Amino acid sequence: MLSRKVILTGSFGVGKTSLFRRFINNTFSEKYITTIGVKVDKKVVEVRGQEVSILLWDIAGEVKQDKVPKSYFLGASAIVYVFDLTRPSTYRNISVDMDILKDILPDAIIKIVGNKADLIANESAIEKIKEELKVRVDVITSAKNGDNVEDLFLDLAGDFLE
Amino acid sequence: MRFQYGMPHYLIILSTSLPYNMVATSDKKQDKELLNQLQTILLKDDRATIERLQATIDDPVLLSEKVSPIIEDRMAFFKEQFPVEFRVTVDKLIERKLKASQAEILDVIYPVMGKMIKKYVNHQIQIVKDSIDERVKDTFSSRGLFWRLKNSIFGISASDQIIHEMRDYKIEEIYIIQRDSGLLFGSASTENTIDQDVIAGMLTAIKSFVEDAFKREREDLEMIQYGTYKILLQNFYTYYIAIAISGSMSSTEREELGNELLTFADDNLKTLPAEPDEPSFKAVSAKLKEEFIK
Ligand SMILES: Nc1nc2c(ncn2[C@@H]2O[C@H](COP(=O)(O)OP(=O)(O)O)[C@@H](O)[C@H]2O)c(=O)[nH]1
Numbered sequence A: 001m002l003s004r005k006v007i008l009t010g011s012f013g014v015g016k017t018s019l020f021r022r023f024i025n026n027t028f029s030e031k032y033i034t035t036i037g038v039k040v041d042k043k044v045v046e047v048r049g050q051e052v053s054i055l056l057w058d059i060a061g062e063v064k065q066d067k068v069p070k071s072y073f074l075g076a077s078a079i080v081y082v083f084d085l086t087r088p089s090t091y092r093n094i095s096v097d098m099d100i101l102k103d104i105l106p107d108a109i110i111k112i113v114g115n116k117a118d119l120i121a122n123e124s125a126i127e128k129i130k131e132e133l134k135v136r137v138d139v140i141t142s143a144k145n146g147d148n149v150e151d152l153f154l155d156l157a158g159d160f161l162e
Numbered sequence B: 001m002r003f004q005y006g007m008p009h010y011l012i013i014l015s016t017s018l019p020y021n022m023v024a025t026s027d028k029k030q031d032k033e034l035l036n037q038l039q040t041i042l043l044k045d046d047r048a049t050i051e052r053l054q055a056t057i058d059d060p061v062l063l064s065e066k067v068s069p070i071i072e073d074r075m076a077f078f079k080e081q082f083p084v085e086f087r088v089t090v091d092k093l094i095e096r097k098l099k100a101s102q103a104e105i106l107d108v109i110y111p112v113m114g115k116m117i118k119k120y121v122n123h124q125i126q127i128v129k130d131s132i133d134e135r136v137k138d139t140f141s142s143r144g145l146f147w148r149l150k151n152s153i154f155g156i157s158a159s160d161q162i163i164h165e166m167r168d169y170k171i172e173e174i175y176i177i178q179r180d181s182g183l184l185f186g187s188a189s190t191e192n193t194i195d196q197d198v199i200a201g202m203l204t205a206i207k208s209f210v211e212d213a214f215k216r217e218r219e220d221l222e223m224i225q226y227g228t229y230k231i232l233l234q235n236f237y238t239y240y241i242a243i244a245i246s247g248s249m250s251s252t253e254r255e256e257l258g259n260e261l262l263t264f265a266d267d268n269l270k271t272l273p274a275e276p277d278e279p280s281f282k283a284v285s286a287k288l289k290e291e292f293i294k
């Protein structure tokens, strides 16, 4: 079976831990517990009849990506960069962060995820945010109601098989 | 080809350039005879030379007599000239090769280097220990009686006693883990631990966290302890080995286990794939089980 390391990153409070728990255990909590250090868990997904084991790393959020210990990223096949659709400060500097991440892991797949979609009233507001950003957003999720969370990781697993 | 002295050149030109169809048939045989004779006269010396050469080539002993000095000569020349003419090329080649397969080469070198360094350090320590023993013997010879008395009460020698006390550790689990990703190259354990790859990932995360948080110049986390469990970590280049141990372990035993790991790595882990895959996982795991989990 194919095994791949995937790391969740982004500013604090954007919902990394929530996405982690939604994907791994299919649970959600409104309580905000700051992540200290790292947590690793695994989930096996199936794409096109093949199993892929995703070792998912959840780390403490930092406002800027160069504050995250580099060693956490090393060896990862993909980076899931999460921002909070309701807080512009979490996506304003996204292109700077992308440069930092591409510098650390030039070969990794990077997925840009806008989270907390359930808090945005309508589709057009989301489209407006997407247009504002200089980088393309890969997927809009809600860890709370689970929208697109599974798909995000299935997509990644599919990419790994290519 | 050499010509017999005084033999005119044109004779040959004549006989070879004269087309057959211009000669009468009856003369043909005669001509041939003539030509043969001519050849014999002309080539007598050369024939002898060729025969001698043939003999030399056919006879291995004779041949080697002739050829060996030449080869040796060339070899000597080559040895001398090689560094001059090819050094730059060879240097470049090696450099390129090293760059291309740095990880593999280091994985091959690491265990060997580890062993060499350990051997050296052990040797130095032994020298110090010996000199201390010598001094202790001199200084505390009056105490000898006390020690011997104590040993005779317990019925065993003090060193045996100490060794016995130490020897009750057990290897519970062993993991070969890719250094940065935390993915498993192989594992074995006494019990059926379910999520070994999660443990491997977590260990790697802890390792990264600790090594980063208490950053000192190139120092690695070597042990994690919780309760009666110890997890020993030994670093190689593209991977590290983690061993969970229960019971107590002396520093000598730790040292011995470290050596065992180096040997194991040298024997079994030099050909790890760049990315963990199932066949190599199975092979490595089986080997681990055989060596460390009895
Ligand atoms: N409404 C809503 N709240 C979310 C969502 N994801 C996370 N949260 C909340 O946002 C807060 C921070 O989430 P957390 O996962 O801890 O963020 P992290 O710091 O990036 O790990 C928590 O109170 C979560 O309950 C979401 O999709 N929708």
Ligand SMILES: [Mg+2]
Pocket: A016, A017, A018, A033, A034, A035, A058, A059, A060, A061
């Ligand atoms: Mg968190």
